[in-house]
Amino acid sequence: MTSLPQNRTAKKLGLVIDLDVCVGCHACVISCKEWNTGGYGSALSDQHPYGEDVSGTFLNRIHSFEVAPEGGQIIGEAGDARVVHFPKSCLHCEDAPCVTVCPTGASYKRTEDGIVLVDEDKCIGCGLCAWACAYGAREMDLAAGVMKKCTLCVDRVYNETLKQEDRVPSCVRTCPVNARHFGDLGDPNSDVAIMVVERGGFDLMPEQETRPTNKYLPPRPRKSLSESMPIIPLAENTEGARGFFAWLDKTLDRI
Amino acid sequence: MHPAYSIIVFTTLSGLGYGLAVVLGLGFLDPSLLMTKLAYLTSLALISIGLAASLLHLGNPQRAWRALSQWRSSWLSREGVMAIATFVPLTLSAALAIFADRHDVILGFITVLGALVTVYCTSMIYASLKTVDSWHTKLTPLCFLLFSLAGGFLFASAFVGGNALVEELLALLFVLLALVAKLVWRNRATTLLPISTPETATGLGFIGKVRLFERPHALDNYLTREMGFRVARKHTAKLWVIAFVFGVALPILALLLAMTIGEGLTAQIALVFSVIAYVLGILVERWLFFAEAKHAVMNYY
Numbered sequence: 251m252t253s254l255p256q257n258r259t260a261k262k263l264g265l266v267i268d269l270d271v272c273v274g275c276h277a278c279v280i281s282c283k284e285w286n287t288g289g290y291g292s293a294l295s296d297q298h299p300y301g302e303d304v305s306g307t308f309l310n311r312i313h314s315f316e317v318a319p320e321g322g323q324i325i326g327e328a329g330d331a332r333v334v335h336f337p338k339s340c341l342h343c344e345d346a347p348c349v350t351v352c353p354t355g356a357s358y359k360r361t362e363d364g365i366v367l368v369d370e371d372k373c374i375g376c377g378l379c380a381w382a383c384a385y386g387a388r389e390m391d392l393a394a395g396v397m398k399k400c401t402l403c404v405d406r407v408y409n410e411t412l413k414q415e416d417r418v419p420s421c422v423r424t425c426p427v428n429a430r431h432f433g434d435l436g437d438p439n440s441d442v443a444i445m446v447v448e449r450g451g452f453d454l455m456p457e458q459e460t461r462p463t464n465k466y467l468p469p470r471p472r473k474s475l476s477e478s479m480p481i482i483p484l485a486e487n488t489e490g491a492r493g494f495f496a497w498l499d500k501t502l503d504r505i
Numbered sequence: 506m507h508p509a510y511s512i513i514v515f516t517t518l519s520g521l522g523y524g525l526a527v528v529l530g531l532g533f534l535d536p537s538l539l540m541t542k543l544a545y546l547t548s549l550a551l552i553s554i555g556l557a558a559s560l561l562h563l564g565n566p567q568r569a570w571r572a573l574s575q576w577r578s579s580w581l582s583r584e585g586v587m588a589i590a591t592f593v594p595l596t597l598s599a600a601l602a603i604f605a606d607r608h609d610v611i612l613g614f615i616t617v618l619g620a621l622v623t624v625y626c627t628s629m630i631y632a633s634l635k636t637v638d639s640w641h642t643k644l645t646p647l648c649f650l651l652f653s654l655a656g657g658f659l660f661a662s663a664f665v666g667g668n669a670l671v672e673e674l675l676a677l678l679f680v681l682l683a684l685v686a687k688l689v690w691r692n693r694a695t696t697l698l699p700i701s702t703p704e705t706a707t708g709l710g711f712i713g714k715v716r717l718f719e720r721p722h723a724l725d726n727y728l729t730r731e732m733g734f735r736v737a738r739k740h741t742a743k744l745w746v747i748a749f750v751f752g753v754a755l756p757i758l759a760l761l762l763a764m765t766i767g768e769g770l771t772a773q774i775a776l777v778f779s780v781i782a783y784v785l786g787i788l789v790e791r792w793l794f795f796a797e798a799k800h801a802v803m804n805y806y
Contacts, residue, residue, distance in 0.1 A: 253575075308722075315718055318714050347634075352575060352579055353573075355574050380732075381731075384701060392727070394564070396564055453708070455705050458636070
């Protein structure tokens with residue numbers, strides 16, 4: 251059934267992605283592909299993997315954006331011009347348009363936890379759900395002819411054969427800087443929900459009215475370069491020198 | 506958006522087929538004439554070819570029957586259901602005309618209703634997508650319906666041949682109405698401000714202007730191929746002129762010529778010519794409909 255759940259799901263499993271700490275290493279992209287090519291549904295195929303025109307199916311991609319405030323082009327002046335690494339995967343929207351457009355019932359949103367999934371045995375590969383998604387979260391697998399998307403590693407998070415610390419999405423488990431967090435955003439007392447409140451987590455494209463579950467944490471404000479620069483360069487500063495160096499400093503000053 | 510040939514052929518041909526079905530359902534054509542029987546078969550053929558073409562772009566066409574199940578939420582599913590449902594009164598009307606030289610008013614009325622609703626559902630597949638600003642308007646179904654009706658009356662005029670003043674005048678009227686609707690649609694599409702921007706897409710607008718620094722992959726992926734189509738945009742202006750000349754100017758000239766001549770072979774040839782020109786014009790228009798459409802996901806690329 252591709253109608254959305256009648257009542258909003260109480261449990262909202264999702265990700266919180268911290269744009270302040272992501273270093274853009276793409277480790278989550280690779281670990282996602284590795285886990286999911288052998289996990290839920292058909293494999294994530296590559297086309298011409300060793301040829302010139304290589305491409306493939308990915309459920310998670312990292313974009314890097316340059317963000318420049320007015321006057322931020324001048325280094326050290328306005329201070330905040332910066333590069334932000336931006337991981338992007340399915341946001342498991344509450345009002346997911348990809349689900350309602352599906353003609354076959356292959357796309358659905360789980361009532362128990364809000365995860366948006368594709369039943370690949372029902373998918374005809376029409377591609378309309380990818381057109382309906384503003385975030386580019388769905389990619390057609392050209393080998394299998396079915397739509398692939400982030401499953402929030404549904405085959406990990408409930409998998410009792412895994413150790414407790416591994417029962418999180420592969421991207422979260424892999425991230426070397428803890429930029430990705432997994433939890434229940436429907437529970438106001440969960441770590442992720444508290445994090446969102448404290449850091450001012452936001453929705454992507456709220457104007458599309460999809461009510462994404464995943465939230466993004468904004469980069470923290472930075473001091474401008476000129477502010478952090480000491481007035482006397484460190485190499486020329488002898489303040490606080492003690493013992494032999496203090497004597498040497500004084501002696502040399504006197505000469 | 507990527508203009509898939511199968512979808513362009515589908516929306517064009519089935520749109521024309523349903524337009525012709527509307528004219529036939531309204532009983533404009535005398536069911537005892539051979540040409541009317543041919544018109545019925547043409548309408549059925551256009552719709553069938555269109556629907557068959559629509560299956561070609563599917564990744565797994567063998568499961569297409571499943572697309573009839575989600576009519577509660579999906580316009581694509583509704584379109585499939587209506588397309589198949591409309592076959593019933595249309596085929597019955599065709600059989601009645603071919604074997605009994607009769608036109609049944611009630612069957613005709615159901616055909617008209619079914620055909621119009623099907624075209625509306627087709628257009629709503631696109632108009633319901635909030636991700637494509639230029640499609641997301643009530644003008645999109647209006648344009649699809651008017652193009653369909655204009656095509657239907659042009660086809661009907663060609664089948665009647667000479668002395669089809671009513672059909673010809675209605676064809677003229679609907680071509681002009683479709684032109685006006687499309688011009689309003691296009692004016693909106695070219696002047697609208699996109700609802701999503703790189704700033705809202707990343708949520709980083711509070712810092713400043715957002716610009717892509719590095720793509721996730723060096724080469725194209727499914728998203729950039731499907732949503733980031735650019736080839737036709739380069740030739741947009743020329744293609745618009747071509748669509749106008751073939752879809753509007755030539756059919757109107759041919760109609761006026763046929764109306765002045767009245768009847769005979771020349772009038773018939775002019776009317777057939779108007780149909781051919783119109784189909785070509787609509788194919789170009791449909792190509793542009795997809796190729797010019799900008800998708801919100803491209804804010805990330």
